[in-house]
Amino acid sequence: MKALQYIWMCICILPFLAGCDTKQDWIDTGIASPYHDCSIMEYLRRDKYNWELTVEMIERADLTDLFEGNDPDYKEITFFAPPSYSVLRYLWDDNKEAVNELTPEFCREMILNHVVKGKILKSDIAYRNPDYSITDSNQDGGTDLMCLGGNRLKIYVDKSPYAGVPDAGPETLYLYSFSVRNHVPLATPDIQPLNGVVHALNYNYILGKI
Template identity: 35%
Template sequence: MVKYIVIIMVILSLGACETNYGTINTGLADGNFDGSMYEYFQAHHYDWDSLVLMIDRAGLKDVFTGERAGYEKITFFGPTNNTIRLWMYKSEQHWDPDLKQMVVTKKAYHQVDEIPVEDCRRLVMEHVVKGVYMRDDIPEGTLSEAGAREGGTTLTGVEGNSFWIYSYRGQYQGIQGQGAVSLKLVSEIGQEIKVASSNLESDNGVVHSLHYDYPLGTL
């Protein structure tokens, strides 16, 4: 009996060692989806349900099916359900020196239908870049603790928001620079944003899933 318990514990420990908590489960074995980007989002409810609702509310479906002129091929840096819901449920306020009181700048929403249509459109489209940029298209770069940038490149979303993006190799067995290639973004306001899963290809472009802790609206 003791022998079987030990075997089970070893199996469980091996499984735990291979868990990557920084990676979003895309549901794709090879990163390719046979269909449009919109259909990919629909097929993977766990991460993309709220995004689909925002796309529909803003009338942007044809952007993600490749049917809108000028958007036949796109790269999407995708905010997932966790990011969208955290943004929805949180109200924001600031001190108004003239009124001498706190003023609500964003109220909390309980469902996507409560978000103003224009806000839905802006929040979705600022993550869209025209053309296809795969992970290997992004130059290597470094970002120092002091914020100094080296390498990488700058991309511009269709809302006019620019961000710096670079690729880098993480750790493998404790050795820096020997791991898998990952992407990181830095927005115009200095927000660092990790890409959890990259190169999710569909018929009309590629999705790079942003990490769950990405604060929506800071790209």
Template identity: 40%
Template structure:
């Protein structure tokens, strides 16, 4: 009888716990950091080193270090090193019919347009975005990125033990211009001048 009671209590703890908002995690540190987004990426070069180089080449450091007069706070859907490496290894420059061998080979305007397309104004946490209408490509929150393209950012809840709507919560970015739907792997990395939502390592860097 005692074993049965313990089993029931344990099941209830697991069941109740599964309703919390859990996000997929790439290992990047979540939470608040007392520094700018630029300083945060400098401290974590293992994940952001190539991203830093693309931002520098685009001439957009001020957007991330808090000195951009028009955008004091931003939200960055951040492509990590893996995403940028995929772009380098898979993208062919049509003019020269060759692959980019380094970030310095990528045209400045492409770097600029791509980075701006991953940024929206103001600081947004995952819970600030609405849920998708299940089974559709509608719902969520529509925002325009700094490249001028509309994005649909939305949350979903998966299944747990066959029960829909109580499982892990996931955040996605849907480019309404290009059709890309990208998984947020690690969310709510919050700095003094904005928030970073790290994109999945399977994402190949492109324009959103």
């Protein structure tokens, strides 16, 4: 069963995860190209290790056209993509073994809660005002988003110090969900297939906490 395969993969990577900092920063090295000459759906299908169960949820939700760029109302989308490990963890917690045990309605709701109309790159995202928390009424930073599922998010960039110099370190991209009051760090932003952009959520993300 696919679930058992993922269990063994998780067991294999646990020693590595245990020794790693769970904070995942992005640094633009300028080496790897973020561009992919294919649709978002094809990009996800090509990387089964990271996205196999995510793809199964999209297909179960009957949202393939949206992710292939064939929906005339959504020629470009931004996908805050939950990795297969997030889907697998949800299946474990719900005592299920496969995505096809989830209802199409549930899959559709979950996927659309991670999709925004249009192409939003990290360069479009405002920094958080460090004088206030992201939920403070005085917070004038970050960028407000409304997902196709109807949930409201704020995406923002945080700066960090380096060698005692303020704001000289790596920059971290976060989502804040007003629906579940949860902060979600992004692992890899600005993956750009032809019909939009994918911002990969990290392996610690819990499906539905957005």
